[in-house]
Amino acid sequence: MNLKRLFLFEYTPLIILLVILLSIGIFSLPSYGESWDEFHYLGHARLSMQAYTGAMPAWDVIYRFYGPSFMMLVVLVAKLFPDAILSDVAHALSFLTFLIGLVIFYKLARRFLGVWESYGATLLFTSQPLLWGHAFINPKDTPFTIGFMASIYFGLRMLDSLKLDPPKQPDARLNGILRDEAKSLPRPRRVLLVIGLFLAVGLSIWLATLLMNLQMKVFPPVFSTADFFEMENYHYQITRQFEYILLAVGLLLFFCGFVVSIFLPLSGRHIFEVELKPIAWRVKQALTNRTLLITALIVGLTSSIRFLGLAAAGFIGLLVIWRHRYAAIVPLAVFAGLSFLVMYVTWPYLWTAPFFRFFLTVAVMLRFPWSGKVLFEGQYYTPDQLPYYYLPKLIVLQTTETALICFSLGLLVLVYLLIKRKRQPGLIELAYLCLIWFFLPVLWAVIGNPNLYDNFRQLHFVLPPIFLLGGLGLQIIFSKLRHPLVKIFVLILLVVPGMDAYFHLHPYEYVYYNTFAGQNTFRKYEADYWGTSFREASQYINQIAPAGAKVVVWGPVMPLWAYLRPDISAVGYEVGPIPSGPYYAVVLSRYDNDIIVHPDAPVLFSVKKNGMILVVVKYIEPP
Numbered sequence: 227m228n229l230k231r232l233f234l235f236e237y238t239p240l241i242i243l244l245v246i247l248l249s250i251g252i253f254s255l256p257s258y259g260e261s262w263d264e265f266h267y268l269g270h271a272r273l274s275m276q277a278y279t280g281a282m283p284a285w286d287v288i289y290r291f292y293g294p295s296f297m298m299l300v301v302l303v304a305k306l307f308p309d310a311i312l313s314d315v316a317h318a319l320s321f322l323t324f325l326i327g328l329v330i331f332y333k334l335a336r337r338f339l340g341v342w343e344s345y346g347a348t349l350l351f352t353s354q355p356l357l358w359g360h361a362f363i364n365p366k367d368t369p370f371t372i373g374f375m376a377s378i379y380f381g382l383r384m385l386d387s388l389k390l391d392p393p394k395q396p397d398a399r400l401n402g403i404l405r406d407e408a409k410s411l412p413r414p415r416r417v418l419l420v421i422g423l424f425l426a427v428g429l430s431i432w433l434a435t436l437l438m439n440l441q442m443k444v445f446p447p448v449f450s451t452a453d454f455f456e457m458e459n460y461h462y463q464i465t466r467q468f469e470y471i472l473l474a475v476g477l478l479l480f481f482c483g484f485v486v487s488i489f490l491p492l493s494g495r496h497i498f499e500v501e502l503k504p505i506a507w508r509v510k511q512a513l514t515n516r517t518l519l520i521t522a523l524i525v526g527l528t529s530s531i532r533f534l535g536l537a538a539a540g541f542i543g544l545l546v547i548w549r550h551r552y553a554a555i556v557p558l559a560v561f562a563g564l565s566f567l568v569m570y571v572t573w574p575y576l577w578t579a580p581f582f583r584f585f586l587t588v589a590v591m592l593r594f595p596w597s598g599k600v601l602f603e604g605q606y607y608t609p610d611q612l613p614y615y616y617l618p619k620l621i622v623l624q625t626t627e628t629a630l631i632c633f634s635l636g637l638l639v640l641v642y643l644l645i646k647r648k649r650q651p652g653l654i655e656l657a658y659l660c661l662i663w664f665f666l667p668v669l670w671a672v673i674g675n676p677n678l679y680d681n682f683r684q685l686h687f688v689l690p691p692i693f694l695l696g697g698l699g700l701q702i703i704f705s706k707l708r709h710p711l712v713k714i715f716v717l718i719l720l721v722v723p724g725m726d727a728y729f730h731l732h733p734y735e736y737v738y739y740n741t742f743a744g745q746n747t748f749r750k751y752e753a754d755y756w757g758t759s760f761r762e763a764s765q766y767i768n769q770i771a772p773a774g775a776k777v778v779v780w781g782p783v784m785p786l787w788a789y790l791r792p793d794i795s796a797v798g799y800e801v802g803p804i805p806s807g808p809y810y811a812v813v814l815s816r817y818d819n820d821i822i823v824h825p826d827a828p829v830l831f832s833v834k835k836n837g838m839i840l841v842v843v844k845y846i847e848p849p
Contacts, residue, residue, distance in 0.1 A: 236341055240332055240348070244325055247352070251321045251362075257733035258362040259761030260313035265784035267366060268312055271297035277574030285575055291587045295530035295572040296323075296369045311788050316365040324361035327372035328352055331690060334379045338652045339697045342704045342713055347697030349717055350629045351690065353724030359736030360683065363758050366531070367683045373528030374538050374687040378659065380521040381542030384561070387517040388546065390508075390553035419489040426481035434474035438466070465582040508556035515557070522561050526568020533587055534687070539565055541662055545655070596679050599817065604750045606817075609677035617671040620682050623743045623751070625692065626723040630740075633692045635699030656694065664691035680755050731835050734759065746837055754840040755816055757782045759833040763812050763841050764789035766831045776805040780823050781814030781841070799823075811844040 266289050273283040274294040297316070304315040331351050335344035351357070360368050512518055521542075528535030539562065546554045570576050576583050599606040602616060622630065640660070643653055667688045671678065678684065700716075707713050727738045737754055739747045747753075760781070767777065768791050775794045779786060783798035790796055796812075797803070810830075813823045820832075820842045831843040 239345060240329065243348075243352070244328065247325060247328075251318075251325075254733060255314060255318055255321070255362065257761075258317050259733075259758035260311075260785040260788050261363045261756040261758055262782040262785070263756075264313050264316060264365065265782075265787075267292065267294075267297050268301065268316070270294055271301045274298055274574045275301060277577065282574070282578070290575045291590050292366070293530040293532055293569075293573050294575075295527050296320075296365060298572070300365060313785075313788055317362045320363075320365040320368050321361050323369045323372050324357075327375060330372065330376050330379050331693070334375065334382075334690075335694055335697050337379075337382065338656045338694065339701065340704075342717075343697040343700045346632070346700040346704075346717055346720060347693045349720050350626070350632060350696045351693040353721035354626060354629065354689075355724055355727040355731060355735035355738035356624045357686065357689070358724070358728065359731075359734065359738070360686065362733070363736065363756060364683065367686050370528060370531045370535065371687040371689070373524060373531060374535060375690050377521065377525045377528055377535060377538035378541065378663070380517065380524055381538060382545075382655070384515070384517045384521045385542060385545055385549065387515055388550065388554070388557055390550045390557070415489055419485065422485040422489065423482060426485050427478060430474050430477035430481055433477055434470055437473060438470050462579075462582050462586075465579075465585055469581055505556055508553075509560055512557040512560035518557065518561055519564070522564035523568055525561075525565040527572060529565065529569040530572040533569075533584065533591065535569075536565065541659070544662075545658065593677050596677060598679060600679050601749070601752050601816075609679045610675060612675070612678060614672050614675070616678065617668055617682055617685065620751075621668070621689070621692075623739050624681065625689075625740065626727075627740055627742070628720045628723055629693060629696055632696030632699040632720070635702060636695035636697065637699075639698050639702060640695060656698070660691040660695060664688050681752050734833075734835050734840060737835065737838060737840070748838040749818065753815060753838045754833075757785055757814050757816075757841070759840040760785040760812065760814075761789050762833050763831065763843050766843060767794065767810055767812070770830075771810060776807070776809035777812055778804055778809050778846075779812045780819045781812070781816065786812065806848065808845065808847045811846050813842050813844065815839045815841060 266286070270286060270289040270292055271294045273285065275298055276283045296319075300312070300316045300319055303319060304310065304312050307315060328348060328351065332344055332348045335347045339347065357368075357371075525535055525539045528538065543554075543558050543562075546558055570580055593610075596609050598609075600609060600612060602612065602620075607613075625633075640653075640657055643650055644657060667685065670676070671682075671685065703716060704713055707716065723740065728735055731738055734754060736756075736758075737752075739751060743751065760779075764786050767775070768789075771777075771791070771794055773793050777786065777790065777794060777796035778799055779796055780799050783796055783801070786796045811824055811827065813819050815838075820839055824844055824846055827844040827846055829842045830845055833840040833842075
């Protein structure tokens with residue numbers, strides 16, 4: 227099949243799907259409210275952009291640990307639309323990223339599956355209400371999920387592009403040449419060689435100490451608050467010792483090589499020709515590999531959203547080592563260095579102390595100190611006391627039934643093929659990805675007891691393998707079907723649960739739970755935990771409130787600021803001050819506040835979806 231026919235046959239349905247989804251997204255964009263954290267995300271992005279002007283800002287104690295790359299893009303794009311609400315710009319870019327992710331997911335699926343199965347897997351991915359809702363309201367986890375998936379896809383392409391010959395064994399070993407040449411030296415030159423090596427060691431230690439002290443004067447450590455001081459100081463001392471050792475070893479190798487080249491020219495020539503020149507050739511080969519450069523760029527930008535983006539590089543690195551063994555060391559080192567450089571350039575918080583601040587970010591974000599409570603199975607838990615089955619159960623309850631069926635079938639097929647050792651192309655690679663991308667993170671969440679909250683939005687990036695295995699399960703179904711119309715009918719059936727949820731939940735698709743959760747999930751599982759329903763509540767207040775009205779918010783006050791009339795003032799209940807006169811209470815139902823806060827006050831307005839009360843508006847007249 228030629229390229230034109232392949233494009234018409236294979237990619238036309240994908241283009242049609244993207245056009246349909248883009249049209250839906252354009253018309254539905256104004257319905258999605260600003261989420262709880264977006265105000266702070268965007269503020270952190272503005273602070274980060276100040277650093278590029280040479281003025282290092284005072285970093286927020288919490289949001290400094292959040293990579294700003296995508297939100298900085300939002301702030302830049304928003305300059306082109308000065309009349310638009312900034313969070314709407316963020317939602318639009320996040321949704322466009324989601325659409326790009328569908329193309330990447332399809333290309334990833336095509337690596338392992340046929341055309342029909344890849345379209346089935348893509349439709350399963352697209353039709354998830356949870357992912358669709360977050361595609362708009364979550365310009366943090368959605369771009370990270372897509373970036374992580376893109377890192378995997380382009381990383382696999384990088385794996386294919388690396389043509390690494392096994393290292394040639396030199397005719398003579400370096401240690402043998404060194405020994406023979408050192409024995410042939412006259413005694414005075416041998417003494418000078420030893421003295422030179424000792425001087426190289428001393429000079430390396432002295433210069434490394436001097437440079438580290440200079441760094442301390444130029445970039446002194448700045449610890450944030452008393453709450454973080456002990457942990458930050460601990461990590462600072464560790465990373466400082468690491469930087470010192472790294473610098474000292476680098477200087478030592480340079481000075482010792484210089485001394486050897488003077489007193490032992492044959493050994494120096496051997497080091498250059500046999501040891502260093504092949505490494506330099508491989509570095510050049512890696513730097514001219516376009517796929518490697520693209521992958522490093524994607525990994526770096528993804529890591530600048532969340533540091534876990536480097537895990538995708540680790541996944542691919544293991545595959546490269548498995549295929550190419552020792553020959554992979556140099557290109558992987560170049561790849562890792564470029565990825566870290568991109569992350570460093572696009573994350574200004576790291577600039578003054580990259581190792582220290584990166585490892586501090588890792589330490590904090592692996593067990594983020596969130597102080598709220600999580601509603602699960604009708605009970606409230608602290609994030610570090612959740613049941614071990616919290617994540618697996620939520621994945622089951624917030625994934626459509628058709629996707630779960632296809633996933634289960636695909637998992638059985640994968641296990642069967644592995645047991646039977648079938649030579650299906652890419653089978654081992656697919657099994658590896660599913661294991662390390664999905665099953666191991668879920669196992670870590672089960673036994674490692676990480677701090678999870680807002681359901682599991684931080685781990686959305688582990689979901690794509692579910693739909694890849696779903697596509698593998700569809701292979702069995704489509705192998706029994708011959709007529710294309712029957713296959714199209716099956717594809718339509720796959721998206722029915724998701725489309726039904728879109729119809730009933732819009733624009734709060736992210737509060738979706740399937741039929742396995744039971745008829746009534748309200749006050750049993752989290753609902754509108756990000757307060758996006760405040761946009762709808764503010765529209766009601768704008769219509770009925772008199773000029774100069776006051777609003778008190780139980781929940782995030784920031785989303786209301788974007789939508790209320792300019793003459794209406796809104797304050798958070800915990801910040802205050804509470805008005806002495808009449809005011810409107812906007813109460814998020816999270817933590818049952820809708821029935822706890824002013825229980826006797828009449829409810830003027832509420833947002834309800836599928837029996838779930840998301841927010842209520844009450845009118846309060848103090849006595």
